[in-house]
Amino acid sequence: MAENENELLSLRGRSAIVTGGGRGIGRAIATELARAGANLIITYRSNSSLADAAAHELRALGVGCQTAQADVREGGDLERVVKECQQTFGSVDILVNNAGMTNDNLVMRLSEEAWDEVMDTNLRGTFLATKAALRPMVRARWGRIINITSVVGVTGNAGQANYSAAKAGIIGFTRSVALEVASRGITVNAVAPGFVQTDMTAGLSDEQKELIKGRIPMDRYGETGEIAPIVAFLASDAAAYITGQTVNVDGGLVMT
Ligand code: NAP
Numbered sequence: 001m002a003e004n005e006n007e008l009l010s011l012r013g014r015s016a017i018v019t020g021g022g023r024g025i026g027r028a029i030a031t032e033l034a035r036a037g038a039n040l041i042i043t044y045r046s047n048s049s050l051a052d053a054a055a056h057e058l059r060a061l062g063v064g065c066q067t068a069q070a071d072v073r074e075g076g077d078l079e080r081v082v083k084e085c086q087q088t089f090g091s092v093d094i095l096v097n098n099a100g101m102t103n104d105n106l107v108m109r110l111s112e113e114a115w116d117e118v119m120d121t122n123l124r125g126t127f128l129a130t131k132a133a134l135r136p137m138v139r140a141r142w143g144r145i146i147n148i149t150s151v152v153g154v155t156g157n158a159g160q161a162n163y164s165a166a167k168a169g170i171i172g173f174t175r176s177v178a179l180e181v182a183s184r185g186i187t188v189n190a191v192a193p194g195f196v197q198t199d200m201t202a203g204l205s206d207e208q209k210e211l212i213k214g215r216i217p218m219d220r221y222g223e224t225g226e227i228a229p230i231v232a233f234l235a236s237d238a239a240a241y242i243t244g245q246t247v248n249v250d251g252g253l254v255m256t
Contacts, residue, residue, distance in 0.1 A: 007237075008236060008237045008238035009036060009232075009233065009236045009237075009238050010036060010037055010236070010237075011033055011036035011037045011038035011094070011232065011235060011236060012036075012037030012038075013037070014037070014038045014039070014091075014093040014094055014235070015038065015039045015040070015041075015085055015088075015089035015090065015091050015092055015093050015094070016030075016033050016038045016039070016040050016041070016093065016094035016095070016096065016235065017040075017041045017042075017043065017081060017082070017085055017092060017094070017095050017096070017129070017133065018030045018033065018040060018041075018042050018043070018096040018098055019043045019070070019072055019096065019097055019098050019099035019125070019129055020043065020044065020045070020072075020098045020099030020100065021040070021042025021043060021044070021051065021054060021096075021098065022042055022043075022044040022047055022048075022050040022051030022053075022054050022067070023047065023050045023051075023054070023198070023199065024196075024198035024199055024200065024224060025098060025148065025193065025196060025198060025224045025227050025228070026042070026096070026098040026099070026148075027042075027050075027054050027224065028224035028225050028227060028228040029096055029098060029148075029227070029228045029231045029232075030042050030054060030058060030065075031054075031057070031058065031061075031225075031228065032225075032228035032229055032231065032232040033094065033096075033231070033232055033235060034058045034061045034063045034065065035061060035232075036232050036235075036236065037063060038063060038093075038094060038235070039063050039064035039065065039088075039089045040055075040058060040063060040064070040065045040066075041065075041066050041067070041068050041081060041084060041085045041088070041089075042054060042055060042058075042065065042066075042067055042068075043067070043068045043069070043070040043072075043081055043099070044067060044068075044069060044070075045069070045070070045071050045072075045099070048067065048069065051067040052067055054067075055067045064088065064089060066084070066088060068080070068081045068084055072097075072099045072121060072124075072125030072126075072128065072129060073120045073121060073124060073125055073128075074128075075128045075131070075132065078128050078129045078131075078132040078133075079132045081129075081132070082132045082133050082135075082136065086136060091136065091140060092133050092136045092137065092143075093137070093140070093142060093143060093144065094143070094144045094145075094146070094235045095129060095130065095133040095137075095143075095144070095145045095146070096145075096146045096148070096231060096235075097125070097126040097129050097130065097145070097146070097147045097148060097170075098148045099121065099125055100121060100122045100125075100148065100200075101117070101118060101121045101122070101200075102118065102160065102163045102200060103117055103118050103162065103163075104159045104160050104163065105159065106158070106159055107161045110161060110162060114162060115162045118162040118163050118166055119162060119165070119166050119169075121166075122163065122166035122167060122169075122170065123166040123169040123170060123173070126147050126170055126173060127173065130145055130147075130173075130177060130188075133145065134177075134181065134186070137181075137184070137186050138181065138184050138186070140185075141184055141185040141186075142185045142186070143181070143184075143185065143186035143187070144186070144187055144234065144235045144236075144239075145174075145177070145186065145187070145188040145189075146188075146189055146190070146191060146231050146234050146235060147170050147173070147174050147188070147189070147190045147191070148170075148190070148191055148193070148227075148231075149167040149168075149170040149171055149174075149190045149191070149192045149246060150163070150164070150167040150192055150193060151192050151193065151194045151195075151248060151250045151253050151254050152164040152167060153166075153167025153168040153169075153170060153171055153192060154168070154171070154192060154246070154248070154254055155253075155254060167192075170190060171190055171192075171246050174188050174189060174190040174244060174246065175244045178243040178244035179244065182243055182244075187234070187239065187240070187242060187243040188243060188244065189234045189239075189242060189243060189244065189245050189246070189247065190245070190246040190247070191227065191230055191231055191234070191246070191247050191249060192246050192247065192248045192249065192250065192254070193222060193227045193249050193250060194216065194221075194222055194248070194249065194250025194251055194253040194254070195212050195213075195216065195221050195222065195250075195253070196221060196222040196223065196224055196226075196227060197221050197222070197223065197224070198224060201221070209221075215253060215256050216250070216251045216252065216253050216256075217251060217252030217253070217255065217256060218251030218252055219251075220251065221251075222249065222250065222251060226249065227249050230247050230249055234247070
């Protein structure tokens with residue numbers, strides 16, 4: 001075991017997969033993992049140019065970084081990414097299930113397609129990537145899985161029944177998998193951001209934004225760079241004894 005705090009926080013020699021790492025919160029997470037020394041595969045669904053730009057920036061930090069196209073709704077895509085990570089960097093140590101989407105409506109107007117799409121991307125995608133990454137982690141008897149859920153998975157949110165159900169599902173999934181693999185040196189935790197300025201929240205009207213801001217004790221939205229450090233910490237040896245937890249990073253919103 002490393003002797004000082006810096007060594008415990010270092011991810012040098014580790015390999016990480018960040019789904020949806022090309023933009024938004026995923027990009028900030030990938031940057032923080034790279035700063036700690038991890039080699040990375042960042043996946044994207046359709047936005048290859050943003051992912052390529054992110055990978056270029058990450059390589060400038062002195063780590064290996066590749067992009068991979070993968071739809072998290074497709075198990076085969078995720079198995080290919082895991083194999084690619086093993087072949088390129090020799091291991092799969094860290095998985096960050098970050099890819100996600102919303103498709104909001106009041107439940108009476110919510111289409112079955114919008115329900116399925118949001119459940120499949122957020123919840124099923126987290127399951128499929130976890131299943132693919134666990135095999136090499138179990139073999140190595142070391143692994144870190146960090147699932148990005150949301151404050152609305154804890155509190156609920158009118159107009160987001162599909163999204164909050166998927167994100168609540170991720171919290172239950174996190175705890176169950178944590179129990180299954182606790183004895184194998186693998187930890188599984190979740191991070192629940194509050195409202196963060198990304199493309200996902202850019203579509204909210206000014207009125208909705210003001211309404212949400214009024215409920216946040218810190219009276220402001222979060223920045224992507226404020227979500228990333230806890231993910232890097234949970235991925236490190238310093239967090240070896242933490243598993244099955246959901247860490248809220250939301251300016252106090254979950255308490256209101
Ligand atoms: P974002 O800017 O909209 O980025 C979403 C990312 O997910 C993109 O990289 C996108 O890939 C990827 N993605 C979406 N569907 C995918 C699919 N089917 N397969 C593979 N990748 C897919 O969102 P964000 O705000 O950074 O959100 C990141 C995570 O944080 C999500 O899980 C979200 O639910 C969660 N979160 C966000 C907030 C917030 O306020 N922003 C709050 C709580 C939780 P492409 O670039 O290729 O499209």
